[in-house]
Structures are given as C-alpha cells and as structure tokens.
Amino acid sequence: xxxxxxxxxxxxxxxxxxxxxxxxxxxxxxxxxxxxxxxxxxxxxxxxxxxxxxxxxxxxxxxxxxxxxxxxxxxxxxxxxxxxxxxxxxxxxxxxxxxxxxxxxxxxxxxxxxxxxxxxxxxxxxxxxxxxxxxxxxxxxxxxxxxxxxxxxxxxxxxxxxxxxxxxxxxxxxxxxxxxxxxxxxxxxxxxxxxxxxxxxxxxxxxxxxxxxxxxxxxxxxxxxxxxxxxxxxxxxxxxxxxxxxxxxxxxxxxxxxxxxxxxxxxxxxxxxxxxxxxxxxxxxxxxxxxxxxxxxxxxxxxxxxxxxxxxxxxxxxxxxxxxxxxxxxxxxxxxxxxxxxxxxxxxxxxxxxxxxxxxxxxxxxxxxxxxxxxxxxxxxxxxxxxxxxxxxxxxxxxxxxxxxxxxxxxxxxxx
Amino acid sequence: xxxxxxxxxxxxxxxxxxxxxxxxxxxxxxxxxxxxxxxxxxxxxxxxxxxxxxxxxxxxxxxxxxxxxxxxxxxxxxxxxxxxxxxxxxxxxxxxxxxxxxxxxxxxxxxxxxxxxxxxxxxxxxxxxxxxxxxxxxxxxxxxxxxxxxxxxxxxxxxxxxxxxxxxxxxxxxxxxxxxxxxxxxxxxxxxxxxxxxxxxxxxxxxxxxxxxxxxxxxxxxxxxxxxxxxxxxxxxxxxxxxxxxxxxxxx
Ligand SMILES: Nc1ncnc2c1ncn2[C@@H]1O[C@H](COP(=O)(O)OP(=O)(O)OP(=O)(O)O)[C@@H](O)[C@H]1O
Ligand SMILES: [Mg+2]
Numbered sequence: 001x002x003x004x005x006x007x008x009x010x011x012x013x014x015x016x017x018x019x020x021x022x023x024x025x026x027x028x029x030x031x032x033x034x035x036x037x038x039x040x041x042x043x044x045x046x047x048x049x050x051x052x053x054x055x056x057x058x059x060x061x062x063x064x065x066x067x068x069x070x071x072x073x074x075x076x077x078x079x080x081x082x083x084x085x086x087x088x089x090x091x092x093x094x095x096x097x098x099x100x101x102x103x104x105x106x107x108x109x110x111x112x113x114x115x116x117x118x119x120x121x122x123x124x125x126x127x128x129x130x131x132x133x134x135x136x137x138x139x140x141x142x143x144x145x146x147x148x149x150x151x152x153x154x155x156x157x158x159x160x161x162x163x164x165x166x167x168x169x170x171x172x173x174x175x176x177x178x179x180x181x182x183x184x185x186x187x188x189x190x191x192x193x194x195x196x197x198x199x200x201x202x203x204x205x206x207x208x209x210x211x212x213x214x215x216x217x218x219x220x221x222x223x224x225x226x227x228x229x230x231x232x233x234x235x236x237x238x239x240x241x242x243x244x245x246x247x248x249x250x251x252x253x254x255x256x257x258x259x260x261x262x263x264x265x266x267x268x269x270x271x272x273x274x275x276x277x278x279x280x281x282x283x284x285x286x287x288x289x290x291x292x293x294x295x296x297x298x299x300x301x302x303x304x305x306x307x308x309x310x311x312x313x314x315x316x317x318x319x320x321x322x323x324x325x326x327x328x329x330x331x332x333x334x335x336x337x338x339x340x341x342x343x344x345x346x347x348x349x350x351x352x353x354x355x356x357x358x359x360x361x362x363x364x365x366x367x368x369x370x371x372x373x374x375x376x377x378x379x380x381x382x383x384x385x386x387x388x389x390x391x392x393x394x395x396x397x398x399x400x401x402x403x404x405x406x407x408x409x410x411x412x413x414x415x416x
Numbered sequence: 417x418x419x420x421x422x423x424x425x426x427x428x429x430x431x432x433x434x435x436x437x438x439x440x441x442x443x444x445x446x447x448x449x450x451x452x453x454x455x456x457x458x459x460x461x462x463x464x465x466x467x468x469x470x471x472x473x474x475x476x477x478x479x480x481x482x483x484x485x486x487x488x489x490x491x492x493x494x495x496x497x498x499x500x501x502x503x504x505x506x507x508x509x510x511x512x513x514x515x516x517x518x519x520x521x522x523x524x525x526x527x528x529x530x531x532x533x534x535x536x537x538x539x540x541x542x543x544x545x546x547x548x549x550x551x552x553x554x555x556x557x558x559x560x561x562x563x564x565x566x567x568x569x570x571x572x573x574x575x576x577x578x579x580x581x582x583x584x585x586x587x588x589x590x591x592x593x594x595x596x597x598x599x600x601x602x603x604x605x606x607x608x609x610x611x612x613x614x615x616x617x618x619x620x621x622x623x624x625x626x627x628x629x630x631x632x633x634x635x636x637x638x639x640x641x642x643x644x645x646x647x648x649x650x651x652x653x654x655x656x657x658x659x660x661x662x663x664x665x666x667x668x
Contacts, residue, residue: 322521322549410494
C-alpha cells in the first residue's frame with residue numbers, strides 16, 4: 001500500500017514535465033497499433049474472402065475423373081482406360097448411401113443462340129443433385145433443374161450468369177427459348193453471381209447446364225466426364241473416396257490401391273492447404289505489424305533511457321533520501337505502460353474508424369476487393385494486439401527502470 | 417518531538433546482534449577498497465571512530481584523503497569492505513539494499529556541497545521527499561515541511577522552485593530536508609563549498625543552532641572557520657584518522 005502511494009506520488013511528479021515526450025511516445029505506439037491492426041484486418045478479410053471464394057465451387061466435395069490403370073489387376077494389364085457411365089452413379093449411391101454422388105458430362109464449344117445473338121459455350125449434362133453440391137443457386141424468378149426434368153428428359157437449361165448475359169443482354173432469359181445446337185431449350189433459371197476460386201473445366205458462370213438424361217438423348221453420350229462426390233462431414237471424405245475406389249474398382253476392373261485409375265481432386269484436403277496458406281499470411285502480416293509496434297516500443301524505451309540518464313543524479317538523491325529501488329523503478333514501468341496503453345487506445349480507435357470506413361466501399365464489381373475481401377477486425381485480432389502491446393509496454397518501461405535501479409547513489413553523488 | 421506516521425513500522429533489528437552502545441556512530445577497523453577492474457584502491461585503511469549523541473564533529477583533511485568515502489559509509493550510502501559499523505545501536509555492516517534505504521531515510525540526513533535539490537519540484541516538496549519515503553501522511557508532511565522551512569528562515573519561499581532560490585537559500589532547503597525525518601545524525605559534505613562567505617556564514621550559524629537544539633552533526637570541511645566552530649575536529653590523511661581533538665566549543 002505504501003509502495004503504491006510512493007510510486008504514484010513520484011510518477012505524478014515526473015509526468016508533469018514530460019508533455020512533449022509523452023506525446024511523441026504515444027504517437028509512436030499509436031502508429032504501430034494502427035499498422036498492426038490494419039495489417040491483421042486485411043489478413044482476416046483476405047482469409048474470409050479466400051474461404052468464401054473457395055467454397056463457391058462447393059463444400060466438402062471431391063471431383064473424380066476417369067484415368068488409366070497403373071497396376072495389374074486380376075490378370076488385366078496396366079494402361080487400361082478406366083471409363084465410368086451414368087449407371088455407375090446408381091451403383092455408388094446404393095453402395096455408399098452416406099455420400100452424395102452426381103455425374104457430369106461436358107460438351108465443349110456448343111452453339112447457343114437467341115434471336116440474332118449466337119455464342120459458343122460449354123454445355124454440361126448433370127444429375128439434379130449436382131446443383132446443390134456445386135452451389136448453382138438460381139437468381140430470383142428462376143429455378144434449378146428438377147427431378148421431373150431429369151426423369152422426362154425435358155429440354156430445359158440453367159444458365160451461368162455470364163453466358164446468360166452474353167446471349168440475352170439485358171433481357172430476362174427465364175422462360176425464353178434458347179437454341180442449343182439448333183434445338184430449342186426453355187431457360188428455367190440463371191445462376192446467382194458468385195466469386196469462384198478454384199474450378200475445373202472453366203468457371204461456372206461461363207457454362208449452361210441441362211439434365212443429364214436430356215444430354216444423353218441429345219448428344220448420344222453416357223460416358224461421364226467426371227463424378228462429383230460430397231461427404232456429409234469433411235472428416236469422412238477420405239474414407240468415402242476409398243470406398244468409391246473399391247466399388248468402381250470391382251466393377252470396372254482396377255486395383256483400388258491404384259491411384260492413377262481415378263485421378264481425384266479432394267477439396268477437403270486442399271482446403272487445409274488453403275487454410276494454412278491464409279494462416280501463413282496472417283502470421284506474416286502479424287509479424288510485420290508486431291515489428292512496427294516493437295519499433296514504437298523501442299522508441300518509448302529509448303526516450304525513457306534518456307530520461308534515466310538525464311535524471312541519474314536525481315535518482316541518486318532520491319536513493320540517498322531513502323527511496324527503495326522499487327520506488328525508483330516502478331514509476332518508470334508505470335510510465336511505459338501508461339504511454340503504451342494510451343497509444344494503443346488511440347491507435348485502436350483510428351484503426352477501427354479506418355476499417356469501418358473501408359466497409360462502406362462497395363465491393364460488388366470491384367475486382368480487387370472481390371479477391372482481397374474487406375478488412376475485418378476480429379476479437380482474436382484485438383486480443384493478440386492487446387497482448388503484444390502489453391508486453392511491449394512492460395518491456396519499454398522495464399529495461400530503463402532496471403538501469404535506474406542499478407544506479408549506485410554513492411558514486412552518482414560523488415562528482416559535484 | 418514530532419510523531420511520525422502511525423503506520424510507521426518499528427525500527428527493525430538490523431544486525432544479528434544488537435549492540436548496546438552509548439554512541440550513535442561506532443566504527444571499528446573499517447576499510448574501504450574501491451575495485452576499479454585493474455586497480456584496487458584502498459580509500460580507508462582501518463578507521464576507528466566513535467561519535468556520541470549531540471556531538472558536532474568536523475572532518476578535515478587534504479583532497480583525496482578519504483573524507484567523502486568515510487561520510488558515505490557513515491550515511492549508509494555505501495558499505496564497508498571490512499570492519500564493523502554500528503549506527504544507533506544496530507550493526508549495519510551487512511544488511512540488504514532495502515534496509516540500507518530505510519536507514520538512510522530514518523537515521524541519516526544528508527547535506528551536499530551542490531545542494532542536490534530536485535529541480536522540478538517546489539522547496540516544500542523537496543523537504544517532503546524523505547517524508548514520502550517514510551510513509552508520512554500528506555497532512556503531516558505539509559505541516560512538517562512548513563515548520564522546517566520556517567525554522568531555516570524560508571517560510572515565505574515554500575512554493576519556489578530551487579532554480580528561483582539563491583545558493584544559500586537552496587542549502588537551507590537542503591538542511592530542512594535533512595532534518596525532515598528527525599535523523600540520528602546530520603551529515604554534511606562541504607556544505608559551504610559552493611557558497612560565498614556571507615551565505616556560508618549563515619549556514620555555519622544554522623549548524624550551530626542545530627547543535628544547540630541537540631542534533632548530532634558530522635561536517636566535512638576545508639573551511640577552517642567552520643571547523644573552528646565544531647566541538648571536535650578529526651583529521652583524515654591517506655585513509656587514516658591522524659588526529660582527533662576536542663575544542664573549547666560547547667553547544668550553548
Ligand atoms: N567510486 C570510486 N571508485 C574508485 N575510487 C574512488 C571512488 N570513490 C573514491 N575513490 C578514491 O578514493 C580516494 C578517496 O576519495 P574521497 O572522495 O573520499 O576523498 P575526499 O577526501 O573526499 O577528497 P575531496 O576533499 O577532494 O573531496 C580517492 O583517491 C578517490 O579517487
Ligand atoms: Mg570529498
């Protein structure tokens with residue numbers, strides 16, 4: 001208690017003459033705080049954006065293509081083409097009921113026409129389930145393909161938003177007749193705009209989708225380009241893919257251990273890599289920010305070192321009058337902490353204002369922001385910054401204070 | 417006698433064995449060696465000294481003879497390399513840094529040649545500084561600093577900063593500060609060294625007044641006129657006490 005009173009008394013006395021110094025140090029810390037908060041906010045925004053862009057293709061999905069056997073299997077030679085067909089989806093659904101499966105067949109560069117406008121685009125035949133798995137959500141007023149469409153091989157088409165715009169311009173395509181290879185298809189829906197990171201055979205916005213049954217009837221192909229698999233939980237994907245290899249291996253004749261037979265893109269696995277990547281960026285930005293803040297802290301410590309040096313004699317006098325070492329050191333520690341706290345508070349305020357301000361910039365159609373995302377502050381960022389500030393504040397006061405405490409009053413007062 | 421803080425702890429028994437002694441200061445074979453890396457310099461080579469309560473002791477001797485070193489040891493600003501030192505009945509040869517601080521606060525009042533007032537605070541706050549360290553409550557501090565500054569003739573300069581005072585006035589503030597905690601002994605190292613003759617005379621008169629008031633004073637001086645007023649003169653040469661004589665002077 002007495003310690004505290006003495007320390008506050010001394011702190012109050014010494015802070016009276018330090019207005020300019022206080023301002024400079026607080027500004028340095030504030031600047032560092034703004035830097036670290038903005039960097040981390042950008043990192044967080046980028047992380048969230050990458051995450052949502054990545055999920056735009058579908059969550060917990062894997063894409064499986066047909067490949068070539070690289071291991072002999074039951075007397076069959078290596079190098080055999082492995083091909084799967086629409087009917088194999090039925091088999092997979094029956095044998096692995098916990099997962100979702102959908103087939104996809106692609107017809108490249110097919111002519112699409114409406115009125116006088118004609119373009120070439122991809123046409124995909126897919127199972128109805130594919131729409132949810134691959135996040136093909138319709139714009140208001142339209143719909144996705146239905147089970148009935150598939151069953152009755154209806155000539156209906158769901159259009160990627162960019163292709164829809166290329167063909168129809170400003171006209172609403174829903175209900176209009178689109179000629180695919182001169183065959184008339186009714187447009188039932190247009191895909192909602194999405195920022196998609198990661199795609200195979202081109203982005204979703206540049207294709208049109210029809211029921212797989214219609215596709216087979218029209219183009220006479222039932223060999224799948226690829227299968228899309230969705231696991232109920234990310235952790236189950238690995239097991240489901242192994243089961244899938246066993247089921248198809250038995251039917252199509254390849255070793256389930258043969259990883260060349262069905263080349264697979266497991267987005268669950270690549271999501272982890274992505275997360276690590278985001279985390280890496282976060283850490284990198286955090287370190288840069290922490291270093292900036294550290295420079296501020298070094299500034300505080302430096303100024304306080306100078307103060308200790310300048311006041312060596314004063315400290316010696318106080319010691320001669322009976323001040324204990326901790327009464328000399330604690331005001332310095334306190335000073336470091338107070339400056340850091342004030343600087344941190346000011347910096348946080350500025351950073352929050354800036355981040356909030358940036359939140360008002362519209363990101364729709366702004367390509368940079370669509371990729372980088374909006375800077376976002378999270379409680380974790382606040383906590384990390386506060387922690388770093390606290391440590392820096394303590395150190396900034398601690399080192400000068402230690403020097404002050406090591407002052408030997410006798411030799412300080414010797415030289416008159 | 418002024419009662420100090422209520423929460424003031426009882427003076428700690430500092431040494432392993434408390435020695436009952438009539439003297440305030442007792443040094444036995446005290447040595448001080450400064451070890452500056454290469455060279456070891458023996459500044460005090462076995463000093464024996466006894467000072468009883470109410471004495472006015474002047475320490476004289478040539479420059480570099482070890483007077484300030486001796487005073488630092490007496491004032492517990494520094495510790496002896498060997499020998500025994502008993503201050504006010506307690507052996508302080510081996511105590512912790514905190515205990516030394518406590519002793520300096522309660523038992524010793526320092527007066528320096530260059531005053532060593534804290535420049536940024538007022539005369540009154542300077543006088544209060546030892547009281548702050550001694551845990552004396554604010555109200556008592558104020559009263560005590562006023563009383564002391566009035567006693568040294570500076571009742572009207574309480575709120576002046578040291579830079580606004582003359583040398584003689586600064587030294588009087590320093591003396592008031594030295595008296596703040598009612599120390600066992602007031603130590604002064606060349607208190608008139610930075611003052612002109614008239615201001616120096618005032619300070620000497622003030623010391624004599626303190627002596628009359630019952631204070632124990634140890635004053636280092638080159639000034640023969642100051643030494644002449646002391647009750648006892650000790651001469652130091654080359655780290656040893658070479659003479660120790662009582663004068664005719666009495667406090668009254
Ligand atoms: N901290 C120290 N480190 C090394 N040597 C020291 C130290 N303090 C004092 N000395 C040496 O000890 C000797 C005595 O010094 P001291 O200051 O006690 O002399 P003094 O009698 O007070 O001299 P003066 O009259 O000039 O003040 C000197 O030779 C000095 O150089
Ligand atoms: Mg000296």
